[in-house]
Amino acid sequence: MTSSGHLEACAVGSSRLSTAAPVPFDFEGTIGSHGWAVLEPNRWRPEDAVFSRSERIAAGRVVHLTITSGGSWDRPRVRVTVDHGGTLSRTEASTVRRSVRRMLRLDEDLAPFHDLCRQAGGRWLAACDGRGRLLRSPSLFEDAVKTICTTNVQWGGTKGMVRRLVASLGEPGPLSMPADPKLPNAFPTPESIAASDGATLDSVRLGYRAPYIRELAERVATGELDLDSLGHASAPTEEVRRELLAIKGIGSYGAATLLMLMGRYDYLAIDSVYRSFVQRRYFGGRAVPDAEAADVYSDWGRWKYLGFWFDLWQGVEDGV
DNA sequence: TTCCAGGGGTAGA
DNA sequence: TCTACCCATGGA
Numbered sequence: 001m002t003s004s005g006h007l008e009a010c011a012v013g014s015s016r017l018s019t020a021a022p023v024p025f026d027f028e029g030t031i032g033s034h035g036w037a038v039l040e041p042n043r044w045r046p047e048d049a050v051f052s053r054s055e056r057i058a059a060g061r062v063v064h065l066t067i068t069s070g071g072s073w074d075r076p077r078v079r080v081t082v083d084h085g086g087t088l089s090r091t092e093a094s095t096v097r098r099s100v101r102r103m104l105r106l107d108e109d110l111a112p113f114h115d116l117c118r119q120a121g122g123r124w125l126a127a128c129d130g131r132g133r134l135l136r137s138p139s140l141f142e143d144a145v146k147t148i149c150t151t152n153v154q155w156g157g158t159k160g161m162v163r164r165l166v167a168s169l170g171e172p173g174p175l176s177m178p179a180d181p182k183l184p185n186a187f188p189t190p191e192s193i194a195a196s197d198g199a200t201l202d203s204v205r206l207g208y209r210a211p212y213i214r215e216l217a218e219r220v221a222t223g224e225l226d227l228d229s230l231g232h233a234s235a236p237t238e239e240v241r242r243e244l245l246a247i248k249g250i251g252s253y254g255a256a257t258l259l260m261l262m263g264r265y266d267y268l269a270i271d272s273v274y275r276s277f278v279q280r281r282y283f284g285g286r287a288v289p290d291a292e293a294a295d296v297y298s299d300w301g302r303w304k305y306l307g308f309w310f311d312l313w314q315g316v317e318d319g320v
Numbered sequence: 321t322t323c324c325a326g327g328g329g330t331a332g333a
Numbered sequence: 334t335c336t337a338c339c340c341a342t343g344g345a
Contacts (some may be wrong), residue, residue: 067326151326152328153327154326166324254328274326
């Protein structure tokens with residue numbers, strides 16, 4: 001969080017926050033950077049560039065955030081309307097601002113990646129204009145659960161699993177909200193998932209992922225696994241990767257995805273999307289071994305994931 | 321009905 | 334380290 005943020009009290013039950021964004025900053029490109037934008041409790045309206053989500057900021061305290069861009073191109077800001085019951089304390093405002101800064105990666109230095117794009121030239125130049133901040137969750141626990149929900153399932157299945165998980169085990173939002181009964185609950189805490197009974201978790205229809213997610217929740221809830229510390233560790237990426245692979249349900253794809261969400265881009269998440277895209281773009285549609293497919297981005301060094309991500313994004317634009 | 325999806329765990333070699 | 338097989342669920 002920066003000291004440039006400020007809190008403005010307005011109507012009862014609603015507060016407005018603002019926080020500085022880095023230059024260059026692409027709000028819509030950040031929110032819409034990947035599927036996380038539409039996994040509940042996230043909601044994204046690209047037509048008017050409004051991102052929202054329910055967020056649990058303390059025990060029994062759930063607020064609803066409406067996040068938009070503000071400021072100017074050389075002094076960009078992110079604006080947050082917080083709907084809450086009662087008043088929002090300065091400590092709570094700080095918690096909200098910290099969550100928003102983490103979600104949008106406002107403190108991440110992507111200059112080295114943008115330098116590489118500038119050197120690559122051509123279509124890569126488009127990435128220099130603030131791209132590469134891939135949306136993430138306020139907590140690594142939420143990111144880890146969602147990652148497990150992306151494995152061996154089509155995207156529609158992932159959205160359904162997360163939606164049911166939030167609806168069944170997440171904490172409801174503030175009662176004083178503007179009348180919108182469709183507002184999502186907050187993302188479930190590790191404790192709520194760990195304490196859930198079998199029938200409730202069965203109703204979420206997580207399939208064989210259920211025991212993995214329950215075990216992860218139990219390990220985090222009991223303190224056996226400290227994901228937040230892992231996320232801030234200065235340890236070498238390979239060491240962090242080993243710890244991620246020790247989580248049941250997280251394999252090479254999941255570990256690479258979580259490393260990306262932690263701001264480490266050394267590993268590629270090779271899944272069906274990756275294989276399909278690389279085969280089309282670089283091998284004339286021919287199936288190739290994963291090792292060969294991975295070599296495509298070897299020149300990107302510790303920025304491999306972002307190199308692929310931007311290539312894919314650009315490929316979608318080009319109809320590849 | 322069959323296949324497979326933004327894969328991963330496990331056993332056995 | 335590599336391979337084969339199995340794992341729930343649901344869309345195509």
